[in-house]
Amino acid sequence: MATGDVKLIGAGASPYVNRVQIALNIKSVNYEFLEEKLGSKSELLLKSNPIHKKIPVLIHDDKPICESLVIVQYIDDVWTSGPSILPSDPYDRAIARFWAAYVDDKWFPLMKELWMAEGEEARAATIEKIVEGLVVLEEAFVKCSKGKAFFGGDSIGFLDIAFGSFLRWLNMTEKMGEMQLLSEAKTPNLVEWAERFCCDDAVKDVLPKTEKLIEIFKIMQARAKAPPSN
Amino acid sequence: MADEVKLFGVWASPYSRRVEVALKLKGVKYEFIEEDLSNKSDLLLKYNPVHKKIPVLLHNGKPIVESLVILEYIDETWKGNPILPHDPYQKAVARFWAKFLDEKCFPALRKAFSSKEDEQEKAIEEASELLKILENELNGKKFFGGDKIGLVDIVANFIGFWLGVIQEAKGEELLLTHKKFPILCKWIDEYVNCSVIKENLPCQR
Numbered sequence: 109m110a111t112g113d114v115k116l117i118g119a120g121a122s123p124y125v126n127r128v129q130i131a132l133n134i135k136s137v138n139y140e141f142l143e144e145k146l147g148s149k150s151e152l153l154l155k156s157n158p159i160h161k162k163i164p165v166l167i168h169d170d171k172p173i174c175e176s177l178v179i180v181q182y183i184d185d186v187w188t189s190g191p192s193i194l195p196s197d198p199y200d201r202a203i204a205r206f207w208a209a210y211v212d213d214k215w216f217p218l219m220k221e222l223w224m225a226e227g228e229e230a231r232a233a234t235i236e237k238i239v240e241g242l243v244v245l246e247e248a249f250v251k252c253s254k255g256k257a258f259f260g261g262d263s264i265g266f267l268d269i270a271f272g273s274f275l276r277w278l279n280m281t282e283k284m285g286e287m288q289l290l291s292e293a294k295t296p297n298l299v300e301w302a303e304r305f306c307c308d309d310a311v312k313d314v315l316p317k318t319e320k321l322i323e324i325f326k327i328m329q330a331r332a333k334a335p336p337s338n
Numbered sequence: 339m340a341d342e343v344k345l346f347g348v349w350a351s352p353y354s355r356r357v358e359v360a361l362k363l364k365g366v367k368y369e370f371i372e373e374d375l376s377n378k379s380d381l382l383l384k385y386n387p388v389h390k391k392i393p394v395l396l397h398n399g400k401p402i403v404e405s406l407v408i409l410e411y412i413d414e415t416w417k418g419n420p421i422l423p424h425d426p427y428q429k430a431v432a433r434f435w436a437k438f439l440d441e442k443c444f445p446a447l448r449k450a451f452s453s454k455e456d457e458q459e460k461a462i463e464e465a466s467e468l469l470k471i472l473e474n475e476l477n478g479k480k481f482f483g484g485d486k487i488g489l490v491d492i493v494a495n496f497i498g499f500w501l502g503v504i505q506e507a508k509g510e511e512l513l514l515t516h517k518k519f520p521i522l523c524k525w526i527d528e529y530v531n532c533s534v535i536k537e538n539l540p541c542q543r
Contacts, residue, residue: 159438159471171427178433185426198414199400205407210388244388 114139115167117153119146121316121324123273124176125164130269131183133310135190146324177208180269194266200252201266204259207248208270215241216274219281223325231285238289245271246295253297257304264308272305273315280321343368344396346382348375352496353405354393359492360409364416406436409489421489435475435482435490443468444496450513451504462513469514472497473522480528487532497522498529 116132116139118125132139144150144163156165156172166173166182173179184193194201218241222234252259252267259267282289292299305311343361345368347354361368373382373392385394385401395402395411402411413421422429443465450458450465472494476482482490491498501514516523 168427173427173430173434175434175437178430178437181433182426182430185429198411199397199402201414202402202407202411205410206402206404209404209407 113169115142116140117142117144117150117156117165117167118163119144121146121321122163123277126273126314126316127176127269128164128166128179128183129314130264130273130310131180131193133314134193134264135183135187137183137187137190146327177212177266177270180266184266191263192265193260193269195260203252204266207245207252207259207267210248211245211267211271211274215245219274219277222281222285223329235285235287235289239291239294242290242295242298246298249297249301253301258301264305264310268301268305272302272311275302275306276315276318276321279318280325283318284322284325341366342396342398344371345369346371346373346379346385346394346396347392348373351392352500356405356492356495357393357395357408357412359487359495360412360421363419363421363487364412365418366412366416406440406493409436409492413489419486421483421487421492423483423488432483432489436493438471439490439493439496443472447496447501447513451508465513466518469497469519469522473519476521476525481525487529491525491529494529498526502526 114132114137116125116128118128118141120126120143129141142150142152144153149161153163153165154161156167157163157174160174162174164174164176164179166179168182168186173182180193194204215238218234218238222231222238225231225234248267249259253261256262258264259271264272278289290299290302306315343366345354345357345361347357347370349372358368358370371379371381373379375392378390382392382394383390385396386392386403389403391403393403393405393408395408397411397415402408409421422432446461446465446468450461453461481487482494497514505514514523514526
């Protein structure tokens with residue numbers, strides 16, 4: 109596929125954009141990355157995603173696809189010669205989709221809640237919920253991985269991408285708050301998985317460095333806005 | 339070995355109904371187990387420990403939860419009368435609209451009908467804008483899925499049926515008027531008259 113056929117509108121710090129980048133890397137797809145500047149939206153973005161006006165947007169042969177997990181599934185459906193992102197069995201696919209929805213709808217909102225939390229009591233309560241959520245995901249990992257390296261088995265799959273894209277934001281939160289969320293004590297498998305995920309060839313050049321996210325977070329805090337959401 | 343399919347649901351829930359429509363479209367025989375949400379069964383809590391919600395599809399003993407996940411599972415397991423398009427781009431478009439309906443439209447519609455008087459006007463305006471987007475998306479098509487009902491039509495069941503019921507119960511056309519949304523109203527007529535849907539509508543109270 110020529111580079112000109114695939115464009116990705118996004119920002120390197122966005123976990124939702126990272127998901128798409130990882131998926132494209134898994135399939136060895138060449139693409140043009142159109143970086144959006146923080147705080148402003150390009151004409152192309154507004155034209156390609158008029159409803160949500162958000163990144164990421166994949167433009168393939170001039171057709172826009174929006175919503176990160178919709179895009180990841182699209183990439184899996186189109187580039188079939190590369191490794192599969194979703195499992196082939198319908199039940200396993202349902203499990204992967206279920207947990208990805210859990211990460212997006214239940215777990216990550218807790219992180220945003222923590223960033224906005226005021227007062228020690230509120231923070232502590234949210235931290236407890238986040239850790240509980242991670243313990244649930246730890247159990248999910250054990251079931252899904254069946255002893256293998258990733259949620260997806262031997263190689264990175266849909267759920268690895270969905271959850272792994274948040275790892276540096278998790279790390280940033282731990283550093284800023286001087287606390288541990290993902291711990292050896294409560295989530296040993298996830299700790300090891302996180303290491304493997306971040307080192308994977310498809311991932312290592314995609315996820316932003318924690319230091320960069322700390323910088324961005326401080327800017328956002330100063331602007332009293334929550335970090336970018338999908 | 340014959341498939342054993344059970345559905346834990348609630349007759350009045352649009353999320354539960356979606357799954358029934360999909361199963362009926364595919365001609366899948368299933369046992370419906372009505373849940374009392376004020377007194378959830380042990381089985382429900384066992385099969386959906388994370389969310390403790392309906393619907394739960396049980397296929398040969400294996401539970402699948404979350405209505406959108408269930409719909410895709412049904413489509414991938416029983417191949418007749420596909421709910422999702424075959425083309426990857428059209429599939430992505432369908433998934434996008436399903437998400438839009440669940441994440442933006444339904445919360446806005448619920449808010450419009452449950453808001454207090456001083457907030458209601460704003461809530462109705464916001465909901466109207468979203469309905470307008472749907473109206474534009476439908477333009478020229480019989481169903482969101484084209485000539486036949488597809489994923490988006492099934493997911494839009496809240497608009498297809500419940501919205502009309504709620505408006506009637508409130509005694510006025512607050513939001514969905516033929517004048518403002520002629521195409522969406524036409525879609526509702528087609529939707530309600532579609533035989534699979536017809537069998538599946540809860541009785542109006």
